[in-house]
Amino acid sequence: MKKLTKLLGKTLIVAACFSAFNATADVLQDIKDRKVIRIAVPQDFPPFGSIGKDLKPQGIDVDMANYIAKEMGVDLTIIPVTSANRIPYLQTKKVDLVISSLGKNPEREKAIDFSTPYAPFFLGVFGSKDVSVDAIADLADKTVGVTRGSVEDLELEKYAPKSVNVRRFEDNNTTLTAYLSGQVNLIATGNLVATEIAKRQPSRAPEAKFMLKDSPCYIGLAEGEVALQAKVNELIKKALASGELNSISMKWLKAPLPKGFGA
Amino acid sequence: MLYFSDLLQYSDTFLSGLRTTVELTVLTTILGVALGTTCAAIRQYGNTVSQRVVASYVELIRNTPFIVQLFFIFFGLPAIGMKLSPWEASIIALTINLGAYSTEIIRAGLGSISKGQVEAAKVLGLTFRQTLFRIIFIPAFEKIYPALVSQCIIVMLGSAVISQISVADLTYAANLVQSRNFRAFESYLVTALLYLGLSIILRFVLDAIGKRLFAYRAIK
Numbered sequence: 136m137k138k139l140t141k142l143l144g145k146t147l148i149v150a151a152c153f154s155a156f157n158a159t160a161d162v163l164q165d166i167k168d169r170k171v172i173r174i175a176v177p178q179d180f181p182p183f184g185s186i187g188k189d190l191k192p193q194g195i196d197v198d199m200a201n202y203i204a205k206e207m208g209v210d211l212t213i214i215p216v217t218s219a220n221r222i223p224y225l226q227t228k229k230v231d232l233v234i235s236s237l238g239k240n241p242e243r244e245k246a247i248d249f250s251t252p253y254a255p256f257f258l259g260v261f262g263s264k265d266v267s268v269d270a271i272a273d274l275a276d277k278t279v280g281v282t283r284g285s286v287e288d289l290e291l292e293k294y295a296p297k298s299v300n301v302r303r304f305e306d307n308n309t310t311l312t313a314y315l316s317g318q319v320n321l322i323a324t325g326n327l328v329a330t331e332i333a334k335r336q337p338s339r340a341p342e343a344k345f346m347l348k349d350s351p352c353y354i355g356l357a358e359g360e361v362a363l364q365a366k367v368n369e370l371i372k373k374a375l376a377s378g379e380l381n382s383i384s385m386k387w388l389k390a391p392l393p394k395g396f397g398a
Numbered sequence: 399m400l401y402f403s404d405l406l407q408y409s410d411t412f413l414s415g416l417r418t419t420v421e422l423t424v425l426t427t428i429l430g431v432a433l434g435t436t437c438a439a440i441r442q443y444g445n446t447v448s449q450r451v452v453a454s455y456v457e458l459i460r461n462t463p464f465i466v467q468l469f470f471i472f473f474g475l476p477a478i479g480m481k482l483s484p485w486e487a488s489i490i491a492l493t494i495n496l497g498a499y500s501t502e503i504i505r506a507g508l509g510s511i512s513k514g515q516v517e518a519a520k521v522l523g524l525t526f527r528q529t530l531f532r533i534i535f536i537p538a539f540e541k542i543y544p545a546l547v548s549q550c551i552i553v554m555l556g557s558a559v560i561s562q563i564s565v566a567d568l569t570y571a572a573n574l575v576q577s578r579n580f581r582a583f584e585s586y587l588v589t590a591l592l593y594l595g596l597s598i599i600l601r602f603v604l605d606a607i608g609k610r611l612f613a614y615r616a617i618k
Binding site (some may be wrong): 288303305312316 | 472476477481484562563577578
């Protein structure tokens with residue numbers, strides 16, 4: 136029993152040390168001292184991060200990482216991660232930032248901090264340019280294609296007007312074909328699927344009409360790194376103002392940033 | 399544990415799906431058999447060119463999968479400017495499918511009518527029309543009727559495929575309900591039973607039509 140108490144005491148001391156260390160650490164200063172920023176990017180999630188033909192990582196997240204390093208005037212070390220280990224990498228301080236198509240949710244917010252959003256990721260209604268739809272109420276009496284059972288299908292069912300004619304297809308590919316063949320002029324899907332359509336048939340590139348569910352990507356930071364967070368937010372704001380973010384979006388997503396992005 | 403009560407709130411979905419399948423079946427059975435009868439007559443009595451055309455149509459349809467035919471009509475034809483609604487595309491695909499199969503079935507019936515029978519009608523002074531219907535078609539149909547009924551039922555069951563192009567038929571209803579409450583066992587079992595019921599009713603109705611059509615048997 137005595138041993139156990141002792142052990143518990145020691146653990147507490149160690150834990151206290153760690154939390155004290157955490158609170159005082161300033162990663163921004165560390166980065167400046169070592170002149171290198173370590174950023175985790177995905178390697179298996181195009182167009183955010185994948186391995187290109189030259190065997191180098193490429194994508195939105197890689198461009199973003201390069202931008203941040205360049206603006207901070209330090210060298211960049213890219214660390215490829217998977218969606219499962221990107222947060223542990225950050226928590227164990229193996230990386231300074233995670234730029235890995237990271238979405239926000241309450242569980243993650245308990246574990247790490249987030250910057251402002253840097254890339255769009257959303258479910259929405261997309262369509263050809265000649266269809267004028269700006270809000271979900273405008274869908275009345277219109278035909279929308281959607282993949283059955285998907286989140287966007289459920290969202291449409293919940294919020295769309297009753298008179299909308301929803302055509303449900305078996306999978307994303309059939310929904311995509313229905314749009315490409317002109318059988319439907321509006322589809323509800325994710326912005327990555329819309330990008331895929333724009334790549335396959337630029338002449339019928341769908342434009343985003345409105346969002347059904349918005350879950351943009353944020354840069355992840357270790358908890359309590361206030362100075363670094365401020366710096367990253369400042370750089371994102373700058374990139375948004377200068378059009379840098381928009382051109383990254385145009386390059387990889389074949390679409391401009393949605394209206395009011397980052398506001 | 400099974401939860402059939404979870405399906406109750408979707409009974410409207412199932413009923414409207416059932417109605418769509420019934421409407422589609424009635425329409426395509428009539429159109430398909432009419433198409434098949436015409437093509438069978440051409441194959442049996444037409445000139446060489448028209449016989450070849452019909453033979454190509456029958457072979458093309460009978461040797462390709464139905465879903466490919468359907469996708470070609472729905473997704474393929476818009477490329478040449480023929481945009482059909484899911485409903486129109488389904489009617490056309492099912493009709494040409496049943497048309498092709500029933501052509502072969504009905505032709506077999508026509509082939510079984512001996513020349514002597516037709517000549518006898520001529521000798522007895524029957525008109526062309528009387529000969530065509532009473533001496534050729536009705537006896538021919540009588541011989542192949544069970545096979546034709548089975549083919550109509552196969553097409554009705556095959557119509558489940560049209561849910562793939564978003565026609566809200568019975569299978570579409572089952573898929574939709576299953577995607578909402580994840581009760582796959584219950585919704586597909588109920589759907590299977592509804593199809594079974596439809597098949598029994600369709601067979602019953604077609605048999606009743608057959609009895610009237612071939613009533614002369616009873617008189618004899």
